[in-house]
Amino acid sequence: MRRLVVFALVGLLVGCSGTARTTKSPSGPKAKTGSAVTAYRGLGTWVDVYDFLPAFQKAGEVPAVTVGSIADMSHLGIRTLYLQAAQDDPRSSGDIVEPRLVGDVLVAAHAVGMRVVAWYLPHFADVAADLRRIVALHDFRARGRGFDAIAIDIEWTRDVPDPGVRNERLVDLSQRVRAAVPNLALGAIVYPPVLLDTVNRSLWPEFPWRRLAPLYDVWLPMTYWTLRSSSSPYRDAGRYTSDNITALRAAVDPAALVHPIGGIADAASARDDEAFVNAARAGGSIGWSTYDFDTSRSDAWPRLRAGS
Secondary structure (H helix, E strand, O other): OOOHHHHHHHHHHOOOOOOOOOOOOOOOOOOOOHHHHHHHOEEEEEEOHHHHOHHHOOOOOOOOOOOOHHHHHHHOOOOEEEEEOOOOOOOOOOOOOOHHHHHHHHHHHHHOOOEEEEEEOOOOOOHHHHHHHHHHHHHOOEOOEOOOEEEEEEOOOOOOOOHHHHHHHHHHHHHHHHHHOOOOOEEEEEOOHHHHHHHOOOOOOOOOHHHHHHHOOEEEEEEOHHHOOOOOHHHOHHHHHHHHHHHHHHHOOOOOEEOOEEEOHHHOOHHHHHHHHHHHHHOOOOEEEEEOOOOOOHHHHHHHOOOO
């Protein structure tokens, strides 16, 4: 199966010992609440460039997700589509990947009452270029409609292997984005704290939770319990989700708005799905989703939309 998460599989699958850090967030702007973060509420689903863009398919293949898939999402009870609408890749010549197709997806989603959160994976090699693409997401319009929110996928380590330099660039980019799009609810798609502080401390050392705390409104930890070994206590979907929600709030803010991402979807069992949703609800999450739509089984949706 094609999925963007393969970029980080090596780091995600390596384990080592450690303890979770707990830090208080500095003073700064409070997270947006109410209608400002509506896009992150309830059940969501994820679509990346490998799912819906012809340019990213192998020879002879066609995209698994089309504009017609939007109606299916709505019927399944999905409230928000998380769409990778920008990409740092030679197959994407502009700041927005295939603007006409992205616009068609956005308009179709709004037509059935769904929200659309555009997301982007910065590489941190060129912060100005990363910022330019994110601002393009903010400015994008299709038939007068724009994205409901923007989320930054913070997981790329290849282009800037030095974690100290990468942290500085991450904070710099985040500050610039916050200044450039002050009125949109910003989401931070992040490695879960348990992974960084307990399972694999070499993946992204000294992740700057405290410095990022005032810059993002919603936190979306990638709680992929399916990538944990069968012998790990964190292969338990409920525990991994619950522990990461608790650890994230300890690292960022006790009142942080959290939307956990579970998965990988096609490797999760019915029991996993139920435990994930129960943990998300018990942890006061504003929403939840699994990665991704293409790999989600049809029988999972009744369990995932429980309580939405």
